[in-house]
Amino acid sequence: MYSEVKCKKCRKTLFHLQQKNFLLNAHHENLSKNTSEMEDTCDTVRDENMVHLDENFLPHWISLKIEAEQWSKGRINCPYCDSRIGNFDFVSGSRCECSNSYLPPVHLIKSKIDLVS
Structure with a gap:
């Protein structure tokens, strides 16, 4: 299981993963599961280049950015x-x-990003 997420460019810690923080794959499955337990529903689950975050457990600074954009879309x-x-x-x-x-x-x-164990 990962313990923190760092920016790959400046190497600073963006946030620590606590038990309530969930990294999800494209099918909303928690990445802390053993990968052998995940269903192979599509290639996206195995080869995705994104890490999805559970919107209910976002780091505070990401939540502020989303609220500033009025829950629409942004970077x-x-x-x-x-x-x-x-x-x-x-x-x-x-x-x-x-x-x-x-x-x-x-x-x-x-x-x-860097996912640090």
């Missing part, structure tokens, strides 16, 4: 170096490639 930038690390979209409701599920609205780009 998530590192609060330290202003590098883009993700997006949120509460308007269009994108679907997973398998068409079985809507993607969680808040996500971080795996290539822009």
Whole structure:
């Protein structure tokens, strides 16, 4: 299980993962599950390049950004170096490639962050 998320550019800690913080895959499954327990419903689950966040347990600074944009859509930038690390979209409701599920609205780009154990 991961314990913190860091910006890949400035290497500063963005937030610590506590028991209530959930990283989700595209099918709203908790990433703390053993990967062998996850259903192989589509290739997105295995090969996704995004880490989705449970909108009920967001870090405070991300919640403030979403509220400032009035729960519509926008970018998530590192609060330290202003590098883009993700997006949120509460308007269009994108679907997973398998068409079985809507993607969680808040996500971080795996290539822009470090997930530290």
